[in-house]
Amino acid sequence: MSLWQSFLEAIGSLSANKTRSSLTMLGIMIGVGAVIALMGLGEGTQASITGEIESIGTNVLFVSSGGEADNPEALTIRDAQVIADPSLAPSVKNVAPVLQGKVEVSIPGESTSTSLVAITPEYHLVQSADVAQGLPITDDQLENYASIVLLGTDVAEELFNRTTDLIGEKVRLNGQVFTVSGVLEEQGAAGFGSSGDNQVLVPLTTAQMRLLKRASSDEVDLIYIQANNAEGVPAAEEEVAQILRSRHRSTLGEDDFEITTTQSIVDMAETITNTLTLFLGAIAGVSLLVGGIGIMNIMLVTVTERTKEIGLRKAMGARKRDVLSQFLVESSLLSLGGGLIGIMLGFGIAIMVGRLISIDAVITVEVVLLATLFSAAIGLFFGLYPANRAASLEPVEALRSE
Amino acid sequence: MSEWVVDARDLTKVYQMGDVEVHALRGLSMLIEPGEIVAIMGPSGSGKSTLMNMLGCLDSPTSGEYYLDGERVAGMVDDQLADIRNRKVGFVFQGFNLLPRSSALANVELPLRYSSTNGRSRRGMARSALEVVGLGDRMNHRPNELSGGEQQRVAIARAIVNEPSIVMADEPTGNLDTKSGDEIMELLLSLNHDQGTTLIVVTHDPEIAAHTGRVVNIRDGRVVMENNL
Ligand SMILES: Nc1ncnc2c1ncn2[C@@H]1O[C@H](COP(=O)(O)OP(=O)(O)O)[C@@H](O)[C@H]1O
Numbered sequence A: 001m002s003l004w005q006s007f008l009e010a011i012g013s014l015s016a017n018k019t020r021s022s023l024t025m026l027g028i029m030i031g032v033g034a035v036i037a038l039m040g041l042g043e044g045t046q047a048s049i050t051g052e053i054e055s056i057g058t059n060v061l062f063v064s065s066g067g068e069a070d071n072p073e074a075l076t077i078r079d080a081q082v083i084a085d086p087s088l089a090p091s092v093k094n095v096a097p098v099l100q101g102k103v104e105v106s107i108p109g110e111s112t113s114t115s116l117v118a119i120t121p122e123y124h125l126v127q128s129a130d131v132a133q134g135l136p137i138t139d140d141q142l143e144n145y146a147s148i149v150l151l152g153t154d155v156a157e158e159l160f161n162r163t164t165d166l167i168g169e170k171v172r173l174n175g176q177v178f179t180v181s182g183v184l185e186e187q188g189a190a191g192f193g194s195s196g197d198n199q200v201l202v203p204l205t206t207a208q209m210r211l212l213k214r215a216s217s218d219e220v221d222l223i224y225i226q227a228n229n230a231e232g233v234p235a236a237e238e239e240v241a242q243i244l245r246s247r248h249r250s251t252l253g254e255d256d257f258e259i260t261t262t263q264s265i266v267d268m269a270e271t272i273t274n275t276l277t278l279f280l281g282a283i284a285g286v287s288l289l290v291g292g293i294g295i296m297n298i299m300l301v302t303v304t305e306r307t308k309e310i311g312l313r314k315a316m317g318a319r320k321r322d323v324l325s326q327f328l329v330e331s332s333l334l335s336l337g338g339g340l341i342g343i344m345l346g347f348g349i350a351i352m353v354g355r356l357i358s359i360d361a362v363i364t365v366e367v368v369l370l371a372t373l374f375s376a377a378i379g380l381f382f383g384l385y386p387a388n389r390a391a392s393l394e395p396v397e398a399l400r401s402e
Numbered sequence B: 001m002s003e004w005v006v007d008a009r010d011l012t013k014v015y016q017m018g019d020v021e022v023h024a025l026r027g028l029s030m031l032i033e034p035g036e037i038v039a040i041m042g043p044s045g046s047g048k049s050t051l052m053n054m055l056g057c058l059d060s061p062t063s064g065e066y067y068l069d070g071e072r073v074a075g076m077v078d079d080q081l082a083d084i085r086n087r088k089v090g091f092v093f094q095g096f097n098l099l100p101r102s103s104a105l106a107n108v109e110l111p112l113r114y115s116s117t118n119g120r121s122r123r124g125m126a127r128s129a130l131e132v133v134g135l136g137d138r139m140n141h142r143p144n145e146l147s148g149g150e151q152q153r154v155a156i157a158r159a160i161v162n163e164p165s166i167v168m169a170d171e172p173t174g175n176l177d178t179k180s181g182d183e184i185m186e187l188l189l190s191l192n193h194d195q196g197t198t199l200i201v202v203t204h205d206p207e208i209a210a211h212t213g214r215v216v217n218i219r220d221g222r223v224v225m226e227n228n229l
């Protein structure tokens, strides 16, 4: 019998048992729907995280103290200066050492706790810290330990209920008077980590002396480094590592510093979302397995119910493979049908949930094809045992059954 | 066409029921010429159905030789048996055995679907078979829209649609009232008469047997008496 004939007959017998067929398809539908929705949302989340990280700039890396060593030596301003030497680190364009911490910002009657970042003028080049009003921090202010501060928009709103016309206002940082010299440009929600709007910037020297005291006077917490371009990042990373190893005399032992690149953050985020997607996908896969067993169960019932029909077909000349393919086509149609509806269902769920958590679900053609093939394969796999049972029936025995 | 449609020699069939061996056929031989019509009679349990299964290639004998239309059947594997049934045997069952959801036409087409006949000629052959049994105007009816007699006519059309060498009817009137039963027997006789169909009919009714050319009586898996009328 031709496959087309088998297909028509299968449609006929499946639609003769509409309720049963739909309930059987439901299992596969839910499984495939869940897989599609999770994959779509996982891909979408990954894309949005990657996009956000890359918006920081793909040519930026930063060094922090720590690494594998037991007693890491702190990073210093001197380290930053050496890294900035173009003859030692030709791939490095700008270097911005910072101190960072928490600070209490207050005016009479208002007070808020926020992040404090103590910077050099280079910071404005390396990080997205453009000044909307006023002026960025200058070398002059750095040398003179100037008591000036740049406010993030959230901080300005919190204290003054406005973001304009603030230059010259006095605020207290941990009780010490500073003059507002500018307001930073609004950055919007950064997704994760602290918001660039909820921070204040002061000159590095001022903070070293008065706000963020460290064990040694030239110690810094982080050194931001801007490579010449994105392609120069690996070279810059290597140059910086060499310099710090020789300066920290850790050439032999473990590094006592850690270099983080944007790419490494993207990689890490990808690893996390991949693991999550895979894990959730595996759970959804279990429901596919359950759906498959449901198909096998129903097909066994069908074969039992239709034993006499199978006997008749064999008497009329149906060979083993005719009976086999008849029931395999039926089970595949069940799971393929369930799978196709599941794909649409998963599509809908991914888009709806994506809208709720503001992520654009990404459903690729590959995923849809894979799901389609996979559900057909489930029907074949779980239909094989029942179909084989039908095909092996003895015609005389089968005809005698009621 | 060979000399004999059925050439069965010394057929035995032993069923193993646990420790007990049931000898359903005990060395039965039979020769049937093309165009013959043979009635098989015998008490219940005498082995009539077993014999029909052997002659119809539904099952293999335990021992003995069997040639159907010149082809050696003993020793064939399942798919070869399926193939020879498809080409050379038509079955009429006591319980009609029609596919309930399919039209009369689709039911009659069924054996052709398992042969290499293409779709169009399938349809044509099924139509003419239905016309032969007098159901030209019922082709699209489903079994539950037909009377018992009509259903058995559909089954007969299905049995002759592939122009088999032999039609096997095991108690074809067993589920019918007397009148429909008589009509079915008349139809089978006329098929034999008009188209030369070779026919084996199992029946309990001596009157029906009287209409056939030859009656074979079976008891305990052996032929006990043959009457050539
Ligand atoms: N599949 C089987 N297994 C065991 N015994 C069987 C089987 N089929 C038939 N028999 C036995 O073989 C004998 C002949 O049966 P059967 O050919 O059906 O008789 P009839 O059709 O003449 O009534 C009976 O004794 C029956 O019980």
Ligand SMILES: [Mg+2]
Pocket (backbone or CB within 6 Å): B048, B049, B050
């Ligand atoms: Mg019987």
